[in-house]
Amino acid sequence: MLKLLGIKSSRGTRLTVNLIILSSIWWYFFNLELGKAYEFTISAVPYWFLITFGCYALIKIGLGLSTLRDCVEESASLDKEIKEAKAFLSQKGLKTTN
Amino acid sequence: MSSNTVGSGIASLGALIFFYYSTWIFIIPFIDSSHWLHAYFLDKIWAVRIPQILLVLGLGMISSLLLIATVCSKKQKTS
Numbered sequence: 001m002l003k004l005l006g007i008k009s010s011r012g013t014r015l016t017v018n019l020i021i022l023s024s025i026w027w028y029f030f031n032l033e034l035g036k037a038y039e040f041t042i043s044a045v046p047y048w049f050l051i052t053f054g055c056y057a058l059i060k061i062g063l064g065l066s067t068l069r070d071c072v073e074e075s076a077s078l079d080k081e082i083k084e085a086k087a088f089l090s091q092k093g094l095k096t097t098n
Numbered sequence: 099m100s101s102n103t104v105g106s107g108i109a110s111l112g113a114l115i116f117f118y119y120s121t122w123i124f125i126i127p128f129i130d131s132s133h134w135l136h137a138y139f140l141d142k143i144w145a146v147r148i149p150q151i152l153l154v155l156g157l158g159m160i161s162s163l164l165l166i167a168t169v170c171s172k173k174q175k176t177s
Contacts, residue, residue, distance in 0.1 A: 037127040037128050038127075040127050040142060041123060041124060041128075043146075044123050044145060044146050045123075047123075047145075047149040047150075048120070048123050048124075050149060050153070051115070051116070051119050051149060052116060052119075052120075054112075054115075055113070055115050055116035055119075056116075057112075058108055058109065058111060058112030058115070059108075059112040059113060059116075061105075061108060061109075062105045062106060062107070062108030062109025062110070062111070062112060063105065063109050064105065065101050065102070065104060065108065065109075066101075066102050066103075066104075066105030066109060067105070068101055068102070068105070
């Protein structure tokens with residue numbers, strides 16, 4: 001994506017500006033009339049962007065899932081803390097569901 | 099079914115779809131019809147129709163879910 005031009009702009013403005021610039025580049029090539037094979041590819045580029053975005057999301061999620069570490073001791077200490085907090089609060093008079 | 103294997107499976111699926119679709123759009127139209135690669139790909143017009151169908155289905159499902167949600171909340175408000 002285009003870097004900040006040094007002008008302070010919100011995410012939304014930058015997104016719309018990027019979209020307008022990319023669409024105008026695509027529109028220019030779309031009207032260039034190069035030949036039958038190029039015509040198909042250029043007209044299919046927006047769909048390619050969509051699929052690429054979907055694949056990028058899939059890859060990001062998959063990599064994040066695969067590098068997730070199981071923290072056993074932290075989970076055990078968290079359970080212990082939850083038990084202590086429940087005991088303390090029920091002693092003070094808070095009713096819990098279990 | 100640990101989360102590690104599921105995660106790498108999802109990531110490789112994403113990579114596979116990306117490379118297959120990119121070849122479909124950017125390489126197949128420019129290769130001779132007698133090349134062996136054409137055997138692995140459908141007719142290139144489907145490379146456009148499949149995303150169109152997916153978009154229509156996806157947007158339709160999302161908008162119908164939104165409609166159902168708003169209608170249900172309105173019914174709860176009035177009744």
